[in-house]
Amino acid sequence: xxxxxxxxxxxxxxxxxxxxxxxxxxxxxxxxxxxxxxxxxxxxxxxxxxxxxxxxxxxxxxxxxxxxxxxxxxxxxxxxxxxxxxxxxxxxxxxxxxxxxxxxxxxxxxxxxxxxxxxxxxxxxxxxxxxxxxxxxxxxxxxxxxxxxxxxxxxxx
Numbered sequence: 270x271x272x273x274x275x276x277x278x279x280x281x282x283x284x285x286x287x288x289x290x291x292x293x294x295x296x297x298x299x300x301x302x303x304x305x306x307x308x309x310x311x312x313x314x315x316x317x318x319x320x321x322x323x324x325x326x327x328x329x330x331x332x333x334x335x336x337x338x339x340x341x342x343x344x345x346x347x348x349x350x351x352x353x354x355x356x357x358x359x360x361x362x363x364x365x366x367x368x369x370x371x372x373x374x375x376x377x378x379x380x381x382x383x384x385x386x387x388x389x390x391x392x393x394x395x396x397x398x399x400x401x402x403x404x405x406x407x408x409x410x411x412x413x414x415x416x417x418x419x420x421x422x423x424x425x426x
Contacts, residue, residue: 300408341373
């Protein structure tokens with residue numbers, strides 16, 4: 270059984286994430302911002318509600334850092350270790366997103382259209398996809414969202 274732990278990200282966690290980040294996440298950062306990877310991770314963490322921002326570890330190995338901005342924009346950046354833990358963490362993510370939806374009536378953000386794996390994952394946890402836009406010319410992104418309804422807690426099994 271994998272032991273999953275989480276805590277508010279430290280600076281060292283942010284550096285470790287940056288040093289081991291999946292290439293698709295690096296590409297997405299480059300497609301939507303002019304910040305370097307570490308600066309983007311720091312900005313994401315520092316602009317998130319502290320109660321909704323965590324570094325996640327599986328058996329002591331950093332897998333991802335996620336959060337949600339004060340305006341309801343959930344985000345997730347992963348290390349290469351995510352590939353080994355995606356099924357286990359997806360179950361947990363459904364519960365986390367459901368809890369975020371209790372705080373914000375609409376959760377919304379963007380994903381790089383090239384990031385097919387994350388798009389499939391976002392659909393799996395209940396997000397719907399809206400328009401495609403370009404923040405930087407030549408780099409289309411898709412806006413995704415989840416509108417709160419009063420349904421029961423999603424299946425986490």
